[in-house]
Amino acid sequence: MQNRVGRSTAVWESLAAREGLEERMVSALHDVAMHRRLRRAHYEQAESLTLQQAQRDLKTLAAAGLLDPVGRIRARHYVEGANFPARVLEVARTPMTLSRPYPDALG
Numbered sequence: 001m002q003n004r005v006g007r008s009t010a011v012w013e014s015l016a017a018r019e020g021l022e023e024r025m026v027s028a029l030h031d032v033a034m035h036r037r038l039r040r041a042h043y044e045q046a047e048s049l050t051l052q053q054a055q056r057d058l059k060t061l062a063a064a065g066l067l068d069p070v071g072r073i074r075a076r077h078y079v080e081g082a083n084f085p086a087r088v089l090e091v092a093r094t095p096m097t098l099s100r101p102y103p104d105a106l107g
Helices: 002-016 023-035 040-046 051-063 086-092
Strands: 067-070 077-080
Touching: 002 023, 002 086, 023 040, 023 051, 023 067, 023 077, 023 086, 040 051, 051 067, 051 077
Parallel strands: none
Antiparallel strands: 067 077
């Protein structure tokens, strides 16, 4: 869990450092980096936005090449676009290695 939180924090900080992005847009990009996709309805609800605000934000991010829309209107979701920061995706998708948190009780 600690590894997951650390990766999430690193992704958030990298995205927040980008110029010209509102915090709520950073949230959308964070979701795409960590979960590989984002639906408009989820973004709208998570950020307490109106339908029009969510649509405008996602359209802006898609126009900037940060997101790519996939699918038709009702089934549309967004994935990383050509201009999504590669370093952020690298951090978000680094495989996690588990270590044994407890020593062997038997030896």
